[in-house]
Amino acid sequence: MSKESETDLLAAARARLAAGFADLPPVDTGIDSDRLKPVLFKVADRLADNFPYQHPLYVGQMLKPPHPLARLAYALAMEINPNNHALDGGRASSAMEKEAVAKLARMVGFETHLGHLTSGGTVANLEALWVSRELGQGRRRVLASSEAHYTHSRMSAVLGMDFTAVAVDCEGRMDLDALKTELQGGDVACVVTTLATTGRGAVDPLEEILPLAREAGVRVHVDAAYGGYFKLVAEGNPARERAFAGMGQADSVVIDPHKHGLQPYGCGAVLFRDPAVGWVYRHDSPYTYFSSGELHLGEISLECSRAGASAVALWATLELLPLEPGGEFAAGLKSCLNAALLLQAWVEKAENFVALAPPMLDIVVFGARADSATLASRRARDVFDAAAESNLHLALLELPRALAEPWWSGLEWDADTVTVLRCCLMKPEHEQWMPMITELLGEAGAATR
Ligand SMILES: *Cc1c(COP(=O)(O)O)cnc(C)c1O
Numbered sequence: 001m002s003k004e005s006e007t008d009l010l011a012a013a014r015a016r017l018a019a020g021f022a023d024l025p026p027v028d029t030g031i032d033s034d035r036l037k038p039v040l041f042k043v044a045d046r047l048a049d050n051f052p053y054q055h056p057l058y059v060g061q062m063l064k065p066p067h068p069l070a071r072l073a074y075a076l077a078m079e080i081n082p083n084n085h086a087l088d089g090g091r092a093s094s095a096m097e098k099e100a101v102a103k104l105a106r107m108v109g110f111e112t113h114l115g116h117l118t119s120g121g122t123v124a125n126l127e128a129l130w131v132s133r134e135l136g137q138g139r140r141r142v143l144a145s146s147e148a149h150y151t152h153s154r155m156s157a158v159l160g161m162d163f164t165a166v167a168v169d170c171e172g173r174m175d176l177d178a179l180k181t182e183l184q185g186g187d188v189a190c191v192v193t194t195l196a197t198t199g200r201g202a203v204d205p206l207e208e209i210l211p212l213a214r215e216a217g218v219r220v221h222v223d224a225a226y227g228g229y230f231k232l233v234a235e236g237n238p239a240r241e242r243a244f245a246g247m248g249q250a251d252s253v254v255i256d257p258h259k260h261g262l263q264p265y266g267c268g269a270v271l272f273r274d275p276a277v278g279w280v281y282r283h284d285s286p287y288t289y290f291s292s293g294e295l296h297l298g299e300i301s302l303e304c305s306r307a308g309a310s311a312v313a314l315w316a317t318l319e320l321l322p323l324e325p326g327g328e329f330a331a332g333l334k335s336c337l338n339a340a341l342l343l344q345a346w347v348e349k350a351e352n353f354v355a356l357a358p359p360m361l362d363i364v365v366f367g368a369r370a371d372s373a374t375l376a377s378r379r380a381r382d383v384f385d386a387a388a389e390s391n392l393h394l395a396l397l398e399l400p401r402a403l404a405e406p407w408w409s410g411l412e413w414d415a416d417t418v419t420v421l422r423c424c425l426m427k428p429e430h431e432q433w434m435p436m437i438t439e440l441l442g443e444a445g446a447a448t449r
Contacts, residue, residue, distance in 0.1 A: 006068060013076050051393050056433040057440070059423040060395040062198070062226065066313070067262035073316035074264055074309045082308025084117070085298040093308030094297055096315035104255055105271050107231055107323040108224075109248020114278050115271035116297050117311055121225030121256045124270035126155045127302050128252040129190060131272065132219045133159055134280045136189030139218075143182050144192035145174040146400075147202055149223060152192050161189065170406040171357045172202030179209065183216040190219045193250070195243055196227035199397055199422070201363030203227070203239065206246035219251045225268065227361055228255030232323060232330040233337060240360050248273075257314050260333065260426065262321070267310040332428035336362035339430035343423060346438045352383075352445030353421075356399075356407040362425040365397055367404065368448070372412040377419035379448055384421065386444040392437060397422040 004012075053063040066074075082090030084097055097117055105113035118124040129142060129152070144152040146165040156163035167178040174193070182188065191213045193204045206222065213220045224231075224247070234244035247253060253271045257263040281300045298304060321329035340359040347366045348355040354367035354376075368379035384394050398417045405413065423437075430437070 006072060010072050010075055013072070014079060017076060017079055052391070055391075056427055056429040057391050057437065058393045059425060059430065059437060060393045062259055062424050062426065064260065064262065064426040066264045067317050067321070069320050070263050070313040070317045074313040077309035077312040080308070082312075084306045084308045084311055085301075085304050086296045089305075090308035090311075093311045097297060097308075097311035100311060100314045100318055101269060101271065103318050103323055104228075104257075104269055108228070108250075108253050108255070108271060109231075109245075110253075110271060110273050111248075112275055113271050113273060114275040114300060115269060116301050117257075117306065117314070118268040118270060118301070118303060119266035119306065120258065120268040121149075121223070121254055122151050122155070122268070123303055124225070124254040124256070124268040125149070125151055125192075125221075125223055126158070127270045128221045128254060128272075129155055129161065129192075130159055130302070131252065131277050131280050132190035132221060133161055135219065135277070139187050139189040141185065141188045142190050142192060143179065143188055144223075145172075145194060145197070145204060147172045147197045147199060148192055148194045149198050149225070152223070162187075168202070168403070170403060171360075172197055172200050172403055174204040174209065176205065176208055176212065179212060183212060183218060186216075188216065188218045190221050193220060193222050195222055195224040195247070196230070196361050196363070198226055199363075200357070200365045200403075201227070201359055201361040202357075203243045203360045205239070206243040206250070210246050210249055220249075222247055222250040222253045225254050225256040226259050228253065229260045229323075229329075229333060230337075230361055232325045232327075233333045236337070237360065252277075257310075257317075261314065262317055262329075263310065263314055266307075267314060333362075335428045335431040336425050339425040339434055340364050340423075342431065342434045343425065343438065346434075346441075350442065350445060352442075352449065354408050354411075356404060356420065362430075364423045364425065365399070365420055367408055367411075367418065367420045368445070370411075373401070373415040373418040376411065377415070377417075380419045380421050382448040383441075383444045386447045387440060390440050390443065392440040392444065394441075395422040395424065396420070 052058050054065045082093040084090040084094050087094050101115045141162040142156045143164050143166050145168050147168050153163040167175045169175050193206045193209050196203045231244045234241045256268045258265045258267040278300050340362045343364045347353045352369050354369050356365050368383050370376035370379045387394050396419055398419050404418050
């Protein structure tokens with residue numbers, strides 16, 4: 001195994017890229033390091049004012065370090081700074097985008113597809129809702145579970161669509177009876193199915209939602225911004241496996257490579273099963289000069305300028321780590337699942353904590369033991385602070401009573417919600433670090449008694 005440094009590797013790749021333009025007259029692009037260095041050092045000082053997102057003891061929000069290869073490929077692409085709006089602005093990177101997106105579509109189970117990268121899940125979901133409005137023949141209502149990402153209600157408002165939150169069961173999954181009732185209205189354009197929810201990693205029963213929506217003539221959009229890649233490791237939990245198996249029958253799917261796909265921000269993706277939705281995007285812009293007859297990504301995207309570098313980084317990552325069940329990338333996700341099961345098992349035995357619904361993916365949510373909801377919320381915040389003191393960084397989540405009560409016997413409900421602790425175990429290293437994470441958690445629990 002060769003251990004060239006990242007900077008040496010990048011320098012060698014930059015020289016190779018420059019050779020591709022060797023027939024041009026030289027331009028002096030030398031930098032004045034005397035001027036740059038003090039500013040760059042100031043930047044380093046400023047950036048140290050962050051939680052240590054890159055470290056395994058950070059288990060708080062959804063933050064996962066990009067793969068070193070993604071960082072290098074992104075930096076290399078900065079030599080060109082391509083724009084994937086039109087082929088003229090990013091010829092190579094547009095081709096790489098199409099190849100990377102095709103791999104995501106294959107993983108999802110789409111036999112045909114149309115899709116592209118976006119700056120993130122928000123715009124990707126907006127596009128899917130917009131297409132459902134355009135194809136909805138006057139139907140203008142969006143359904144998503146009450147645990148779905150808030151972007152769906154907000155974007156429905158942006159699109160002038162009505163939004164209804166569908167009730168969930170005590171595991172945070174969309175309730176099918178509530179869905180059936182809403183579908184009877186006859187005005188629904190789209191059911192958003194979340195795999196998995198941002199708060200607790202809950203997985204909606206897609207396999208049961210699909211036939212209900214089909215019968216009602218309603219589009220099914222899968223918001224898998226967070227959980228999409230878990231398609232590769234869905235087996236091992238029957239409910240999870242059944243839900244993810246339905247992905248290939250959805251009308252559209254959103255996956256964020258910048259969440260679990262080892263990519264820098266911002267890299268989201270929207271995928272449509274039927275390539276004919278391309279007509280919804282059609283436009284006739286006098287500003288964009290299309291120099292070839294091929295499909296331009298700018299013609300099937302609501303965003304105009306987009307970072308070609310994101311496509312380059314994703315393409316490189318998929319080249320190194322193919323999306324194969326049983327492959328190296330899948331093994332990394334599998335250890336995230338293992339980490340979650342280890343933590344859940346620990347919480348179930350811990351005297352200071354209360355286990356809630358078992359994790360479907362790699363997000364574990366649990367309560368801090370106390371007599372009442374108000375005291376439990378306060379104690380969760382104290383645990384959060386005490387853990388941070390010892391460099392273990394958690395997150396907090398406010399749970400509605402209905403989602404906590406069935407799991408939490410004996411709690412006095414003096415409030416409608418309870419604040420609980422949340423761990424996103426997104427790094428493959430989390431499995432190995434679990435003994436230290438639980439030790440620090442145990443100490444934080446004892447310190448807040
Ligand atoms: C993160 C997330 C989003 C929003 O995506 P961004 O990339 O943050 O814009 C939407 N839906 C789900 C389920 C998410 O987890």
